[in-house]
Amino acid sequence: MHAAMSRAWLIGAGPGDVELMTLKATRALAQADVVLVDDLVNPDVLQFARADALVIYVGKRGGHPSTPQAGIVAQMLAHLRAGRSVARLKGGDPFVFGRGGEELQALQAAGIDADVINGITAGIAAPAAIGIPVTHRDHAQGVVFVTGHSAGSGEPDWAALVATRMTLVIYMGMRRLSDIVAALLAAGMNADTPCAAIESATRPEQRHALARLGEFADTVSRAGLGSPAIVVIGGVASLALARHAPMKTLSVGVGCRLHTSAEQIETAVRAALGSHTFDEISTIASIDSKAHEAGLLEFCARHALPIALFSREQIAAIPVAEPSAAAREHLGVDGVCEPCALLGAANVSAGSAASAASAASAVPNAQLLVRKTAHAGVTVAIASIIARTEHEPTTHDTEKQDLP
Numbered sequence: 001m002h003a004a005m006s007r008a009w010l011i012g013a014g015p016g017d018v019e020l021m022t023l024k025a026t027r028a029l030a031q032a033d034v035v036l037v038d039d040l041v042n043p044d045v046l047q048f049a050r051a052d053a054l055v056i057y058v059g060k061r062g063g064h065p066s067t068p069q070a071g072i073v074a075q076m077l078a079h080l081r082a083g084r085s086v087a088r089l090k091g092g093d094p095f096v097f098g099r100g101g102e103e104l105q106a107l108q109a110a111g112i113d114a115d116v117i118n119g120i121t122a123g124i125a126a127p128a129a130i131g132i133p134v135t136h137r138d139h140a141q142g143v144v145f146v147t148g149h150s151a152g153s154g155e156p157d158w159a160a161l162v163a164t165r166m167t168l169v170i171y172m173g174m175r176r177l178s179d180i181v182a183a184l185l186a187a188g189m190n191a192d193t194p195c196a197a198i199e200s201a202t203r204p205e206q207r208h209a210l211a212r213l214g215e216f217a218d219t220v221s222r223a224g225l226g227s228p229a230i231v232v233i234g235g236v237a238s239l240a241l242a243r244h245a246p247m248k249t250l251s252v253g254v255g256c257r258l259h260t261s262a263e264q265i266e267t268a269v270r271a272a273l274g275s276h277t278f279d280e281i282s283t284i285a286s287i288d289s290k291a292h293e294a295g296l297l298e299f300c301a302r303h304a305l306p307i308a309l310f311s312r313e314q315i316a317a318i319p320v321a322e323p324s325a326a327a328r329e330h331l332g333v334d335g336v337c338e339p340c341a342l343l344g345a346a347n348v349s350a351g352s353a354a355s356a357a358s359a360a361s362a363v364p365n366a367q368l369l370v371r372k373t374a375h376a377g378v379t380v381a382i383a384s385i386i387a388r389t390e391h392e393p394t395t396h397d398t399e400k401q402d403l404p
Contacts, residue, residue, distance in 0.1 A: 012119015126201030148173025253341030285344030
């Protein structure tokens, strides 16, 4: 059989969700004798292939061992020259960072025509999956798709990209995210620029992280996100920041010596937060003798966090699992950070207008998430508000139920 009698397709399988694959793609896949599949293609799309089709996995995935591009082309040509129809199945769109252009050129050079069937690219689908439009009249007049995989001579001109003021959608950028963020900041991008990273978009295991540019790399690292993922940088990401804004349910109790710097407090709080973010903090809480502690006040101002202060009597009313002899000697209480974290959370639960006394009585509505941790003389504990369920009776409801 001559090569002219065989047929080739370059097919985009879409971002992951099988239902986002096009009808044209499923019809072409059903005709192919041979299917060469990329690593990032959802295996479930192979349900549209013929039962007797030869499926060959030729993974191309950043950061992982992959089949050489020349080897993939050689396999395609061998099957086509043997008279078999070949579908080259790629994640997303074959012409968006999928090397589809290279494969089309190689097929054409061999005298073989190929049909290109577009797919929904992850650069559009991933942002959309968490409510981010890549263009928006209020935020960006355009979008730039760029690879973050290259370094050295292949490095994108980040300064030029920053100057466009367009949305940046970065493919294959997770391994170099810290370098990319540093390059954008060095090029003059504002540290408050909203950012998002979306891993395994449109799949059941989809996860994402949201942060401002200055904290983005650290936030993504703490969240443990990895490839495959899409990074979105620009004002449009604020729409996801609004839609997915974390609930401010954390109260951070802080104990510190006199003249402790804001940087020391910052380091201790970041370490205690772990996978949580500053956006989840509702209040910072401490003993009232810290009302004029410059480092603590500067730290709170830096992050626009309110500070709640509690008296020794209120703090002493909250039991501490591991009493501190030093705290008892200097302050007359068994500990500061844990009681203050609980009192601060209870204060939020009771409402901003509630008195500290009513907050103390509401401590059962709070729970410790992180027990006392110490860094360079700063102690930190974190408590969370226990959300009352819709059917959980309030004290007032209980009183009414007790009435005859």
